[in-house]
Amino acid sequence: MPINSISAQLDMQRIVSLNEHIKEILRISSASYLVAINSMLISKASGQRLLGFGVVSSELRQFSRKLETAMIQLSQLTYAMSKKAAIFKKLSRERHLLMTTLTKSPRGEQTMKLPLQNKSAALLSVTDEFAEDIEKLNRYSKRTLQLCKAGNALARSAKIEAAHGGDMRQVLNEIAEQIEKTVLNIISLLTTLRASLEH
Numbered sequence: 001m002p003i004n005s006i007s008a009q010l011d012m013q014r015i016v017s018l019n020e021h022i023k024e025i026l027r028i029s030s031a032s033y034l035v036a037i038n039s040m041l042i043s044k045a046s047g048q049r050l051l052g053f054g055v056v057s058s059e060l061r062q063f064s065r066k067l068e069t070a071m072i073q074l075s076q077l078t079y080a081m082s083k084k085a086a087i088f089k090k091l092s093r094e095r096h097l098l099m100t101t102l103t104k105s106p107r108g109e110q111t112m113k114l115p116l117q118n119k120s121a122a123l124l125s126v127t128d129e130f131a132e133d134i135e136k137l138n139r140y141s142k143r144t145l146q147l148c149k150a151g152n153a154l155a156r157s158a159k160i161e162a163a164h165g166g167d168m169r170q171v172l173n174e175i176a177e178q179i180e181k182t183v184l185n186i187i188s189l190l191t192t193l194r195a196s197l198e199h
Contacts, residue, residue: 108117134197
């Protein structure tokens with residue numbers, strides 16, 4: 001990918017924004033794990049009659065762990081991207097200074113030639129790496145979004161099971177709704193993240 005076409009994608013503010021989105025999703029996914037644990041404890045305490053809810057809660061706990069792992073992976077990637085963006089900006093400034101010096105002093109071409117080539121090669125290398133990272137980010141976020149959609153289906157199952165909870169129905173329904181709300185919030189944040197990658 002040419003340097004000019006990716007320079008906009010290397011905007012520091014944009015990457016910071018992506019990372020903030022991921023931190024928020026990570027925070028919410030940790031909360032969903034705690035809710036799933038809470039629902040498991042309630043269903044275990046209630047015995048056989050809440051067995052179905054307990055099974056769904058166990059699956060939700062596993063989902064929350066998978067989601068947390070996926071979000072840590074995304075967070076590590078955007079952190080690496082922010083470092084590359086900083087390197088890109090530094091190399092761009094240095095290359096610009098060399099070009100400016102060369103324009104003002106054409107006789108220094110031989111002296112400037114090698115440093116200029118080195119800066120251009122380094123810029124191209126960072127650009128290629130960043131293009132690969134953008135593809136990874138797209139791939140990871142798509143996979144995580146699919147995981148969340150499966151989590152949303154589990155949350156709906158929890159609501160169905162909560163309806164058969166007898167005297168615990170209201171408490172279980174509140175837990176199921178909280179899980180569903182959390183998962184939908186994560187889906188919304190991931191959708192925003194993916195949309196920002198396309199601009």
